Amino acid sequence: MDKGMSLASRLGEAGISRRAFLKYCGMLAASLGLPTAAGRTLAEALDAAPRQSVIWLSFQECTGCTESLTRAHAPTLESLIFDHVSLDYHHTLQAAAGEAAERARHEAMERHAGEYLVLVDGSIPVRDGGVYSTIAGVTNLQMLQETARDAAALVAIGSCAAFGGLPMADPNPTGAAPVGDLVRGKPLINLPGCPPIPASITGVLAHYLAYGRLPELDHLGRPKAFFGESIHDRCYRRPFYDQGLFARGFDDEGARKGWCLYLLGCKGPTTHNACAVTKWNDGTSFPIEAGHPCLGCSEPRFWDAGGFYRALSAPTGEPAPVAVAGLAVGAVAGAAAGFRHRRTRAAANAARPTVELGRDATGNEEERS
Amino acid sequence: MNRPENASSAVEALLCEVRVALRRLAEAAEPTTIDLGPLPLSPAEFTALERALGEGEVTARLDALGTTSVRETAVPGVWWVTHDGCAGRVAGPQLEVARWPALLETPAETLRSGLASLDALLDASQERPTPMN
Numbered sequence: 001m002d003k004g005m006s007l008a009s010r011l012g013e014a015g016i017s018r019r020a021f022l023k024y025c026g027m028l029a030a031s032l033g034l035p036t037a038a039g040r041t042l043a044e045a046l047d048a049a050p051r052q053s054v055i056w057l058s059f060q061e062c063t064g065c066t067e068s069l070t071r072a073h074a075p076t077l078e079s080l081i082f083d084h085v086s087l088d089y090h091h092t093l094q095a096a097a098g099e100a101a102e103r104a105r106h107e108a109m110e111r112h113a114g115e116y117l118v119l120v121d122g123s124i125p126v127r128d129g130g131v132y133s134t135i136a137g138v139t140n141l142q143m144l145q146e147t148a149r150d151a152a153a154l155v156a157i158g159s160c161a162a163f164g165g166l167p168m169a170d171p172n173p174t175g176a177a178p179v180g181d182l183v184r185g186k187p188l189i190n191l192p193g194c195p196p197i198p199a200s201i202t203g204v205l206a207h208y209l210a211y212g213r214l215p216e217l218d219h220l221g222r223p224k225a226f227f228g229e230s231i232h233d234r235c236y237r238r239p240f241y242d243q244g245l246f247a248r249g250f251d252d253e254g255a256r257k258g259w260c261l262y263l264l265g266c267k268g269p270t271t272h273n274a275c276a277v278t279k280w281n282d283g284t285s286f287p288i289e290a291g292h293p294c295l296g297c298s299e300p301r302f303w304d305a306g307g308f309y310r311a312l313s314a315p316t317g318e319p320a321p322v323a324v325a326g327l328a329v330g331a332v333a334g335a336a337a338g339f340r341h342r343r344t345r346a347a348a349n350a351a352r353p354t355v356e357l358g359r360d361a362t363g364n365e366e367e368r369s
Numbered sequence: 370m371n372r373p374e375n376a377s378s379a380v381e382a383l384l385c386e387v388r389v390a391l392r393r394l395a396e397a398a399e400p401t402t403i404d405l406g407p408l409p410l411s412p413a414e415f416t417a418l419e420r421a422l423g424e425g426e427v428t429a430r431l432d433a434l435g436t437t438s439v440r441e442t443a444v445p446g447v448w449w450v451t452h453d454g455c456a457g458r459v460a461g462p463q464l465e466v467a468r469w470p471a472l473l474e475t476p477a478e479t480l481r482s483g484l485a486s487l488d489a490l491l492d493a494s495q496e497r498p499t500p501m502n
């Protein structure tokens with residue numbers, strides 16, 4: 001494939017018309033929270049964008065994040081962007097193996113020094129010298145440090161890479177840590193979720209390709225376009241919450257009528273993600289639409305936050321029968337729930353054994369527990 | 370799926386937003402797209418919005434990355450744009466407030482290739498030998 005070709009030319013060769021490309025850019029701009037007119041400028045910028053070198057590192061992970069992106073339904077919109085990057089290393093996907101695979105990574109690092117993007121899925125074990133996960137005889141920590149050194153930016157894909165995820169859950173036997181704890185001095189964007197929404201991955205890639213920088217982030221390093229609002233605020237069941245109408249079991253009248261799942265443990269009020277907007281499985285639905293509470297998988301320490309089926313907090317009394325009273329109950333319960341949930345997560349954080357490293361990613365590090 | 374009954378406030382709010390956008394189009398020729406996908410509208414509210422805006426004279430279909438349907442509403446300058454197929458999961462239905470929806474316009478970049486293909490067609494027909502009487 002000609003690496004000098006523009007994205008539009010490449011798409012044209014694949015039988016995708018200019019109008020289809022403009023349509024895609026318009027939708028991409030909308031998903032990134034950009035104004036209407038940005039679709040055209042995004043198209044022009046992507047047209048001119050060189051093919052981006054990407055090195056994808058997979059550490060303590062389940063491959064769900066890669067599956068999320070690559071096994072979307074065909075023809076995939078995600079593939080429009082994903083096919084435009086030069087995926088120089090991804091040991092799950094690439095044909096090369098062993099020494100040839102590692103050689104490909106080193107060649108990409110040399111050829112595109114200072115320009116390549118590093119995508120990471122999975123957390124990094126650092127206890128006992130990082131022996132709990134190695135690739136080609138190299139610990140994950142060493143590989144991350146080596147690859148991050150000359151990267152333009154890093155993207156932590158999935159909750160494990162962004163916040164530690166399941167491997168870091170109490171008692172964290174491998175000393176798992178997220179990318180942000182180990183790499184400093186480099187632009188880093190967190191795309192949490194278990195797995196993350198494919199559109200958020202391609203949206204961030206497209207933004208970087210078009211504008212040469214990462215999009216606006218929240219206090220946890222997540223792009224505001226996809227993580228700016230809570231699941232609760234965008235949930236189609238929200239009107240039931242406001243009216244105090246809750247399911248109290250998975251097979252009761254409330255569940256059958258599609259009422260709010262708050263009392264069944266839904267973490268929607270304290271979880272920021274785009275599931276309720278973008279949805280899953282080719283836009284079919286999302287967990288709450290399938291009748292299951294949100295687990296809060298895009299928030300830090302969600303595994304240790306007190307149980308998936310435990311309500312954030314129970315309302316102090318029976319919901320009032322009228323909407324106005326229900327709204328007041330809901331608002332108070334929501335505020336109290338948010339506070340208590342944050343406190344639970346903070347307690348989980350305080351209780352876990354810490355694993356600290358002496359220096360940043362560019363130096364040799366030693367664990368001090 | 371059952372929904373709460375008092376759902377009209379969201380529809381009224383959207384209609385107010387459409388009115389502001391239409392005024393902007395009329396006075397400053399500035400188009401607006403209102404993306405309904407992220408809004409938690411119930412099917413009843415969506416139907417109410419469709420009913421309120423009514424049906425216009427123009428309907429068009431675009432076959433590119435799935436199907437896009439364009440329908441004029443009874444309010445001149447207000448169009449429904451809905452995506453099906455793979456595009457439908459990225460973008461929800463939109464209300465485009467414009468003289469015509471941007472997707473229906475021929476992209477300027479394709480004019481030259483259209484001209485080239487027409488040139489090739491006519492050149493080929495001129496090179497064909499004239500049938501003998």
